Structures are given as C-alpha cells and as structure tokens.
Amino acid sequence: MTNASEPMVNWAELIRTAGQRHAARIAIIDSGRSISWGELDAAADAGAADLLESGSHRGDRALVALPSSADLVLTLVATARAGLVAVPVDPHRADLATVAARVGARLLLVADGSPEVAGVSTVFAAADLRRWWTAHRAPVSAVGGGEDLAVLARASRSYRAVMISHHAVLAAVAAATGAPGSRLRADDRAVMALPVHHLAGLVTAFLPLAAVGAAAVFPEVDPAGGDLSGLPSLIRSAKVTIIPGSPGVYRALLATEGVERALASVHLMTSGAAPLPSSDFSAIRAVTGQHVWEGYGISESTSVVASSLVTARSRAGSVGCxxxxxxxxxxxxxxxxxxxxxxxxxxxxxxxxxxxxxxxxxxxxxxxxxxxxxxxxxxxxxxxxxxxxxxxxxxxxxxxxxxxxxxxxxxxxxxxxxxxxxxDETFTVSGFTVYPKEIEQVLAAHPDIAAAVVGAVPGTGSKPARVVAVLSARAGVERPGVQQLQGYVAARLPIFKRPTEFAFVDAIPLTELGRQDRVAALGLAGFVAGGRSVAVLGSVRPTAVRAAQPESAAAAPGVDSAVPSPDDQDATADPTPHDADGRADAEPFEPTAPERGPEQAADLDSLGGRLPGAGNRRARSLSDDDDDLFGSEYS
CATH class of the missing domain: 2.30.38.10 (Luciferase; Domain 3)
Known part of the structure; x- marks a missing residue:
C-alpha cells in the first residue's frame, strides 16, 4: 500500500488517499444511498483483487459499459488499481463486440447479463459489483502507474482512441484543483450532470472532490441519455453546491419553474463541452446573481485546458486562460x-x-x-x-x-x-472560408428558432458549395417560412454565408455531453441522402455520419424540409437563379460582405467573413474531436 507521503504514480491512489484522510466523509450519493470515501476505497480493493485473481495482467484492456453511477466510479478505480486499462463507453451502445475488437479487450464489465463478446474471456456483471461493495479484502497495492496507459478515451468512436496515462490523469486533477476560482470545500456537493464514462465526468467533475473529501451526487437517470428533467429537484433536495455542467444543463435549468429556489444552495457553476450562449449566460446571472465559469478542453488533454476560473472574472464568450x-x-x-x-x-x-x-x-x-x-x-x-x-x-x-x-x-x-x-468543420464558398458557428448563432437568435446547425453541400463542376441549415423551432410557435428565413439572414449575413436550403426537425440531436451533433442533424434532415455528402467536417468521415433518413428531406420522419423553389422568393431574398431541383444555384455568388464598421476581436459574432481557411488537416490532429470536454458545440 502506498505511503501517503510518497508521490502518487497510479491515479487510483487519489481514492486511497481520500479513503485515509476522509474515511467517514460522504464520497457518493446515489439513489438515496450514501457511500463514504473509506467505503469506496475498500470496495476498490475488493474489485482490484477480483480482477487480478481472474487472470488479468497489467495492461489488459477492460471494456466498461455501465451507467453513470457509484458502480461506474468503483469499477474505474478498481481497474486502475489492478493495473488494467479502462475503456469506458456509453452503456446504451449495442456494438460492444466491435469496440472490444477495436481495442483488444479481454474483460467486460456490464450492469446486467453476460453478453457474448468475441475475444473477451472474463465478464463481471451487476452481482459482482454488489459483492465488491460488501466484501472485506486486504488492501491491494496499486499495480503500475506513471506513463502506463490508464484509460482509452473515445474508443467507441469510428476514429482512433486516445491513450491517457496515469501521469496525465494526476496532472489534470492537480491542474483543475489548482485553479484559483475553484475553491473546493469539504462540505461541497457536486452534481454529476456530466457522464462519468467520459473524461469530463471522471477527471473534471469527480476526481477533484477526492482532494478535499467533498461529495458527488448522481442523478437517478444517466445524463448520457439526455434526460435532465429531474436535475433541478435533485439539486435542491441534495443541497448541491457545485454544478459542473454543459450548455444543455443550464438550458434545462432555465426551463424549470422556480429555478432560483433550486439553485439557492449553489455557489459555483462551470460549463464546458460547448460555448454557453450569451443569452443563457446572462439569464443564469439574472436568476442567481452568479456567473457561470466557462472552460475548454479536449480528450487529448485529459481534462480542462483553460478556464475562466483562472481569471479575475467570467465573461460571455471567453473560456479563460x-x-x-x-x-x-x-x-x-x-x-x-x-x-x-x-x-x-x-x-x-x-x-x-x-x-x-x-x-x-x-x-x-x-x-x-x-x-x-x-x-x-x-x-x-x-x-x-x-x-x-x-x-x-x-x-x-x-x-x-x-x-x-x-x-x-x-x-x-x-x-x-x-x-x-x-x-475541420469549416467550408469554402466562392473561395471564402465560412465558419458554421457564426451562421448558427445568427439563426439561433431568431425569435422562433430554438437551435440551428449549419453545413454545406459540396459544389459540382464550377458551382461552389451551398450552405444548408437544420433548424428546430421554439415550443408553441409556428415554424417560420422560407421567405421569412431568407429575409432574416439577408439582413445579417453576407451573401456567401446565407443558407440556401433549410430543414426543420423536432429537435437537434445532441452528443452525450449535450453538444449539438452537426453530423447527426444534417443526416436526419436528409442532407447526406442520395449521395449528397455534406461537407460538415471539411470532408466527411463516412463512418462518423449517422444513417441517412429517406431519400428526400421532406420524406424523413420528424423533418419538415423548407427548400426554396424558383417561385418561393420575396423582395428580401436574393435574386439567385435556381437549378432544376429548386435548389439555389450559387454560381453567381459575389464574395463581397456588406460594409461594416470596425469589428471587435472579442466578439465571435463579428469576426467577419474573411478569416484564415483551414486547409488540409494536419496529421497529428487528424482524429482530434472535441466531442470531448470543454470545446466547441460543433461535433
């Protein structure tokens, strides 16, 4: 067992230290059950012992498919202590065999049942986890650490998994707890609104609590499923003091009646996974009198890279230093x-x-x-x-x-x-680089639009790419028509940035961290059907695109296509010729932005239309995707 005075090399030692220093303090509140740091540490010993006795060896990959819960935390600590490499994935996935084969997993830890997964020799299920919580085993010395591989993040994606070492996890936790504005206290309670199978939930939200012996409060419904309806009442009943959240979390809170009472106990709110819209930023401040502190990070950095908690104040649009x-x-x-x-x-x-x-x-x-x-x-x-x-x-x-x-x-x-x-999500129209986020912000500011996603259909021959938009309407309002949308964007965007095709869906698909999923939204709207591959990522990674809906966007369930026809124009729309299928022929696009005054560098909305293009992606960051932590709401 590691001496507390020795430097840590295995990230499971964070839990060992918390179990020694804060043995009686509550570590986890899950479905009404309270678990102390001492109990979590002892259960991790039982789990690590079982894993080692199963014939596992240092460096073996363990595929972990559990809901965000106390059991998931326990499993991740036990695998780290046993020297195994945890491969946590969304438990709702149906292709565990594919993921297991991709990483060569030898173990599988699941909530229920014993699915047949080729190559997996050992399966631990719910009954095993229940035994770990009550078993009494001798302390297990941590196996390995340092630069040894601890976690494979994003292994369930179609691109390469990210290799995270014990050293990187420990450094990330130290960086997060060292942020001047974090001010963690022993009596803090943080709600786990970010899924723990993601580095955002594990490294950013949970592990810093071990440093002071604070408590994690788990929702009854796994946040990866997108149901945040019970979050306000949980925050109030559990007297939560810290919300490590995402824009989706704050959107759900703002939609709750009496949100100011629900957040009365909260003294720190952070947001990541995507930029928090300035309207939500201001609304939370108006309701609570507090700022939301934004941050940025990616899986390749294990946790947060930058945060406004490092700065003297929180500003909308800034992710800090x-x-x-x-x-x-x-x-x-x-x-x-x-x-x-x-x-x-x-x-x-x-x-x-x-x-x-x-x-x-x-x-x-x-x-x-x-x-x-x-x-x-x-x-x-x-x-x-x-x-x-x-x-x-x-x-x-x-x-x-x-x-x-x-x-x-x-x-x-x-x-x-x-x-x-x-x-890699930018695209070019008539030689000009277009950042979809700028257009999405303009569309989302429409009083009848709840959310917007923008991409581009590649041009053919001499025709440039066409900008397309997928929209969801606000509840209780009539969806705006094509002419109204054309007039709206014409007054706010230069011609080469204006969408020429619109489609409505019931709701914009979200990633597990609550970020708008551009690829899924464009596929749902039919912009990838019939061979019309959408240049959402500069050039689409075909395996990353969700299955397209029926051939035309109009035929897709839940989708209302709003494609302008040659006659569907008004005085405010561009007099742009249309080809035979009714889509705007962007050939005559003039790449000239409307005259503007000086632009402010600190305002994304006014960054202008002539920013540097992305060019070909650099090999080193070919697979970097911030479906990860505190990056853009763009994947």
Missing part, C-alpha cells in the same frame, strides 16, 4: 484566399504565446506562431496531454511537446482564449 502547468498558443495563417488579414483583429507582433517553432503549413494557410489576437489553430503543451492514438501512440505531441488541435480560436488583449469553430 490556461490552467497551471499548461501552455496555449495560436498557430495561425495569413488570411483568406485573397490574402487579406482577418478584419478587426488586433495585431501585436511583439506579444506572442509560445516561442517555439511554428507548425506544419496547412496549404500554406496556417503556419507559424502568431501574435496575440490572430485567429488560428489552438495548440497545447503540458503534462496533461495524451500519449498518442491507439494502438501505437502515433501522432501525439511533437518532440517539442506541442500538440496542434483541430479547434480554431484566438487570444484577446487580456490573454483569454475565445473559441471560433472547428478547423
């Missing part, structure tokens, strides 16, 4: 296809973030480290970074320690990071 031990720099280009600089972005060549050499050129567009204010790729360096992609650790941080992400952002004059969009 880098946590302790982490560095952020912007790797940017020189402008759009015409060679112009981004308008309104302050240039300060003498003020640079990071001084090492630049990154590989992206079609000559994104290269070299830039001055504060430039827009470009966000690059990271620090101890929390991953070890590379499974199985061989390829394409991890470079020799200089820097990792170039697929997120685009800029640093304002206070040094705070702002997110713009995903580099």
């Amino acid at each position: 880098a946590l302790g031990g982490l560095e952020i720099r912007i790797d940017s280009g020189t402008g759009d296809a015409a060679g112009d600089e981004p308008p309104g972005v302050p240039q300060d060549p003498g003020s640079r973030v990071g001084t090492d050499g630049g990154v590989d050129a992206l079609d000559g567009n994104l290269a070299d480290v830039t001055g504060m204010g430039d827009v470009g790729r966000i690059s990271l360096r620090g101890a929390t970074l991953f070890s590379g992609y499974w199985p061989d650790g390829a394409d991890g941080p470079g020799e200089d320690g820097w990792y170039c992400t697929e997120d685009v952002g800029y640093l304002d004059d206070l040094g705070e990071l702002h997110l713009v969009d995903r580099a």
Whole structure:
C-alpha cells in the first residue's frame, strides 16, 4: 500500500488517499444511498483483487459499459488499481463486440447479463459489483502507474482512441484543483450532470472532490441519455453546491419553474463541452446573481485546458486562460484566399504565446506562431496531454511537446482564449472560408428558432458549395417560412454565408455531453441522402455520419424540409437563379460582405467573413474531436 507521503504514480491512489484522510466523509450519493470515501476505497480493493485473481495482467484492456453511477466510479478505480486499462463507453451502445475488437479487450464489465463478446474471456456483471461493495479484502497495492496507459478515451468512436496515462490523469486533477476560482470545500456537493464514462465526468467533475473529501451526487437517470428533467429537484433536495455542467444543463435549468429556489444552495457553476450562449449566460446571472465559469478542453488533454476560473472574472464568450502547468498558443495563417488579414483583429507582433517553432503549413494557410489576437489553430503543451492514438501512440505531441488541435480560436488583449469553430468543420464558398458557428448563432437568435446547425453541400463542376441549415423551432410557435428565413439572414449575413436550403426537425440531436451533433442533424434532415455528402467536417468521415433518413428531406420522419423553389422568393431574398431541383444555384455568388464598421476581436459574432481557411488537416490532429470536454458545440 502506498505511503501517503510518497508521490502518487497510479491515479487510483487519489481514492486511497481520500479513503485515509476522509474515511467517514460522504464520497457518493446515489439513489438515496450514501457511500463514504473509506467505503469506496475498500470496495476498490475488493474489485482490484477480483480482477487480478481472474487472470488479468497489467495492461489488459477492460471494456466498461455501465451507467453513470457509484458502480461506474468503483469499477474505474478498481481497474486502475489492478493495473488494467479502462475503456469506458456509453452503456446504451449495442456494438460492444466491435469496440472490444477495436481495442483488444479481454474483460467486460456490464450492469446486467453476460453478453457474448468475441475475444473477451472474463465478464463481471451487476452481482459482482454488489459483492465488491460488501466484501472485506486486504488492501491491494496499486499495480503500475506513471506513463502506463490508464484509460482509452473515445474508443467507441469510428476514429482512433486516445491513450491517457496515469501521469496525465494526476496532472489534470492537480491542474483543475489548482485553479484559483475553484475553491473546493469539504462540505461541497457536486452534481454529476456530466457522464462519468467520459473524461469530463471522471477527471473534471469527480476526481477533484477526492482532494478535499467533498461529495458527488448522481442523478437517478444517466445524463448520457439526455434526460435532465429531474436535475433541478435533485439539486435542491441534495443541497448541491457545485454544478459542473454543459450548455444543455443550464438550458434545462432555465426551463424549470422556480429555478432560483433550486439553485439557492449553489455557489459555483462551470460549463464546458460547448460555448454557453450569451443569452443563457446572462439569464443564469439574472436568476442567481452568479456567473457561470466557462472552460475548454479536449480528450487529448485529459481534462480542462483553460478556464475562466483562472481569471479575475467570467465573461460571455471567453473560456479563460490556461490552467497551471499548461501552455496555449495560436498557430495561425495569413488570411483568406485573397490574402487579406482577418478584419478587426488586433495585431501585436511583439506579444506572442509560445516561442517555439511554428507548425506544419496547412496549404500554406496556417503556419507559424502568431501574435496575440490572430485567429488560428489552438495548440497545447503540458503534462496533461495524451500519449498518442491507439494502438501505437502515433501522432501525439511533437518532440517539442506541442500538440496542434483541430479547434480554431484566438487570444484577446487580456490573454483569454475565445473559441471560433472547428478547423475541420469549416467550408469554402466562392473561395471564402465560412465558419458554421457564426451562421448558427445568427439563426439561433431568431425569435422562433430554438437551435440551428449549419453545413454545406459540396459544389459540382464550377458551382461552389451551398450552405444548408437544420433548424428546430421554439415550443408553441409556428415554424417560420422560407421567405421569412431568407429575409432574416439577408439582413445579417453576407451573401456567401446565407443558407440556401433549410430543414426543420423536432429537435437537434445532441452528443452525450449535450453538444449539438452537426453530423447527426444534417443526416436526419436528409442532407447526406442520395449521395449528397455534406461537407460538415471539411470532408466527411463516412463512418462518423449517422444513417441517412429517406431519400428526400421532406420524406424523413420528424423533418419538415423548407427548400426554396424558383417561385418561393420575396423582395428580401436574393435574386439567385435556381437549378432544376429548386435548389439555389450559387454560381453567381459575389464574395463581397456588406460594409461594416470596425469589428471587435472579442466578439465571435463579428469576426467577419474573411478569416484564415483551414486547409488540409494536419496529421497529428487528424482524429482530434472535441466531442470531448470543454470545446466547441460543433461535433
């Protein structure tokens, strides 16, 4: 057993230390049951012993498919203590065999039943977990640690899994707890609104509580399922003091009658997984008198990279500054296809973030480290970074320690990071780079629109790409028509950014962290049907696109296609010719934005239309996707 005075090398030692220092304090409240840190530590010993006695060996992969709960926490601690590599996935997945084969899993830990999974020699189910909670076993010394692989994140995705070491987990927890504004207390209770099978729930929301002996409160319904209806009453009844959330969490809270009473006990609210809309940011402040502190991170960084908890105040649109031990720099280009600089972005060549050499050129567009204010790729360096992609650790941080992400952002004059969009989700219309988030924000500001997702149908021949939009209407209102939408965007966007096709769905699909799922939304609306592949990610990863609905968007259930016909125009719409199928022929698009005054660098809405293009994706960040932590609401 590890001496508490010795430096930790295995992240399960966080629970060992909490079990020793805060043995009687509540660690978990789940379905009315209270579990102390001492009980969690002892149960993890029983689990680790069982795992080791099953014939498992250090480094074996254990596929964990459990709801976000006390059992999931216990299982993850036990696998780490036994020296196994946890592969946590959404328990609702039906393709466990595929995931197991992808990572070569030898063990499976599930809530119910014993599914037949080829290659898996050992299965632990609900009965085994119940026994761990009550068994009395001798303490188990942690097996392995340091740079040993501890977690494979995103293994259920169609692209490469992220290799996270014990060292990275420990560094991420230290960085999160060291944020000046976190102010964790022993009597705190944090609601687990983020699923623990995701690094956001485990490393960002749960593990920091072990440092002070605070408690985690689990909803009765797994948040990965998207049902947050019971969250307000749980927060109130359990006297929750901390909400590590996402925009979806705050949207659900704001929709609850009496939300101010439900949040009366809360003293800290954080938001990640996507930028919090400024309207929700302001509404929460108006209701509670408190700020929501936003952050940013990706699975490749294990946890949070930047947070406004590091800054003196929380500002809408800012995700703050880098946590302790982490560095952020912007790797940017020189402008759009015409060679112009981004308008309104302050240039300060003498003020640079990071001084090492630049990154590989992206079609000559994104290269070299830039001055504060430039827009470009966000690059990271620090101890929390991953070890590379499974199985061989390829394409991890470079020799200089820097990792170039697929997120685009800029640093304002206070040094705070702002997110713009995903580099691989941008597209080009008539030679101009378009960031879908900007258009989505304009559409979502329409009084009758609840949410919007934007993509592009690639052009054919000499025709440029066409911008398309998938919308959901606010409850109780009539869906706006095509002419109204065309007039609305015509007054707010330059012509090459205006959607030429619209489709309504009942609700925009969300990821497990509550972020809008662009690929799924565009597929649901039929924009990927009939061979019309949508350039949502620059070039679509076919395996990442959900199954398309019937051939036409109009025929898809729950979808109301609003495609303008040649005669469906009004005085406010563009006099754009249409081809035979009624879709706008964007050939005559004139890439000229309406005249504007000086733009403010700190306002995403006014970043302008001529920002640097993404070019070809850099191999190192080919698989980076922030369906992860505190990034964009873009995947």
